[in-house]
Amino acid sequence: MLTGKTAVVTGGSRGIGAAIVRKLASQGANVAVVYAGSQALAEELCAQCAAEFSGKAVAYRCDVADFTAVKDLMAQIKKEFGTVDILVNNAGVTQDGLLAMMKEESFDRVLDVDLKGAFNCIRHCAGMFLRQKHGAIVNVSSVSGMIGNPGQANYSAAKAGLIGLTKAVAKELAPKGITCNAVAPGFIETDMTRDLSGQDNGLLAAIPLGRMGQPQEVAEAVAFLATAPYITGEVLRVDGGIAM
Template structure:
């Protein structure tokens, strides 16, 4: 149980992030809902979390902005308390074949998906060290493990996130802080709904379980890694992909 502890979830206004925030709230955590631009969706998520009997507050933040993240972490700590669970979930896609990919498309995906996670880890790091306890959970992707045509930027960012996870896990292990990653496969969200139907069907056909995941599948894995039961698990990548990458 996470009763009385604070969880900060980036990209928490919708999709996987929203499901994670709600699941951690069901475990008793107070939730900092970090969002990029959709204030209405963030407010709805906060209301649903509050209905579960815990505290929740939304914070607009560009995760790629180092200084903005520092200010956001300060605000969360002042409003709710020290962060015990950090979930780096915020992510975007800018899919194109490498030959057609623009420099800004590559850089933007790296900035949000990889640098954003670093920024939040960097600004919560000293708090974790002082507390000598905590959970960092990074949402990577099977694309970062196996690659994916048309996603050189996204796969590179997600692979980098795995390296970041393992490095931070080694740094903080002696302090009682774990750092793990969850690697979703194909999950039905607004992001995947934008895929061409033919590409979506081909991907579903490659999954041994013959179905896509749902955000709650990822949320359950995060809640597990955030729990007291996983204090001796660190530096691992938990695949939640229906067998896609095996």
Template sequence: MLNGEVALVTGASRGIGKAIALKLAGLGADIALVYAGNTEKAEETASQIRALGVRAEAFKCDVSDFGAVKTTVDEIKAKLGTVDILVNNAGITKDGLIMNMKEEAFDGVIDINLKGAFNMIRHCSPIFIRKRSGKIVNISSVAGLMGNPGQANYAASKAGLIGLTKSVARELASRGVCCNAIAPGFIQTDMTENIASDNPLMANIPLGRMGLPEEIAELAAFLVQDGANYITGEVIRIDGGLAM
């Protein structure tokens, strides 16, 4: 259980982030929901979390902005007291073949998916270090393990998250902080809504279906509880066997 702990979840207004926020709230954690733009969705999620009997506050923040992230983390500390758990889930796609990809499409994805995670870890790690405890979960992707045509920017950002995870795990282990990554495959979210059930990519999934956000949330919940105190620097696939 996570009673009394505070979890900061980025990209928490919908999809995987929302599922993780709801799962951690169900285990007793207070939730700081960080979102990019859709205030209505964020407040709707916050209301659902409060209905579970815990505190929830929504914070609008561009995670790619180093200064904005610092301000947001300070606001979270002021409102909720601390941060015990950080889940870096915020992510975007701007797909295109490498020969046609514009520089801003590459930079934009790297800035949100990879630099955003760095910014959050950078500003939350002093809290963890002072407390000599903390859990960090970075949401990577099987694209970062195996690549994906048309997603050079996305795959690079998610591969970068894996390197970031392992480096942070080594740096913070002596302070009692665990840092791990989850690498989802095709999950039923807004980001994958255009992948039809008859898409040839589906034939490469041994379990024969897309995953659910709630399945990612279950793994994230395990990694932030005491039962995972001896797990750090790991990248755990949850992809129906796609990248095995």
């Protein structure tokens, strides 16, 4: 159980992020729900968590790609909750397109949010973790960062970079009892992918388990890694076997 612990979840207002928030809250954690888009969705999720679970949930708006904004965010969260015990870097964007036609802005924006955003959050939580000599970081990567995906050069590069960041941070912070791991989801059924979930879609044939994953299944893996004190530097695929 995570009673008395505080978790920060970026990209926490919908999809996989919202499932992670609910999972951690169900285990008793206080949760800082960081979002960039819909305030209404974030506040509704916080209200649901407050009604159903014992911990506190507070929504914070922040563009994680902004180094200074993340510094201010972590200061606000520390003031509200006292400290941070778990950091889940889930915030991400996609701007897909074939490499030959991809705009520089599309490449930069995806790396800024998906990779630099995780660095920014780790960088500004590291001080708290080092002082208290504990902390758990879970980065949400993707199988696209492990095996690549046509039309996603920017996204695959960012998610592969996130795996490298995970391993470097794990080695650097391990002497202080701080863990850093990653999950690598495959095709997960969210608002962005629901139109791909039909049984007649050829995509399903590439997934050994024959179906798309659910956000809750990724959340289970995140919660496991967030509470596993002797696992660090690991990349746990949640992909139905597609990247075997």
